[in-house]
Amino acid sequence: EPEVTQTPSHQVTQMGQEVILRCVPISNHLYFYWYRQILGQKVEFLVSFYNNEISEKSEIFDDQFSVERPDGSNFTLKIRSTKLEDSAMYFCASGGSESNQPQHFGDGTRLSIL
């Protein structure tokens, strides 16, 4: 069964540095998402991407964050000038041709900001 894959599984970065989290969505999916889960808290929506543009974003997704689909397979989340509070699990998800279809999640990238 096709899967969403995320790299790296764990990223350790100094505060103030930039990080790029990478995702390869399921190949025939059209909707792409990033979520995050701070330790002990619920999963929170960050951004969705459809037709090569952001379709919606939460208030968490401020100017520090950006997303890109640089080619036909990758979907990236860039976090500029990281802060301690950015430490979390970041999950990528993709969904099919209709927005009410289930989203399939990757195993996440654990981001640790020191």
Next chain:
Amino acid sequence: AQSVAQPEDQVNVAEGNPLTVKCTYSVSGNPYLFWYVQYPNRGLQFLLKYITGDNLVKGSYGFEAEFNKSQTSFHLKKPSALVSDSALYFCAVREVPSALNFGKGTSLLVTP
């Protein structure tokens, strides 16, 4: 905004017994509801969804959920729990157009 609530932080059940993980929702309009499961160090796995139609929805691994409009609930159920069902379970509602709004999660522990 659409939201879901999971009133229980943890549910304990003995193997072989039926299990229920509770979820209530608050939406305007017709709800699109989902259940996901998260095993340690893994992403969320889709279990089942309710969009429209039959109130009893069957999903993966023998799980089912009952949509109850009058009680605004979407409880997850399984007739006979397995130790391997022990995991974190999330109820979610779809926001327009497509983002998922998750509950805080319920930890299910099935004991032998």
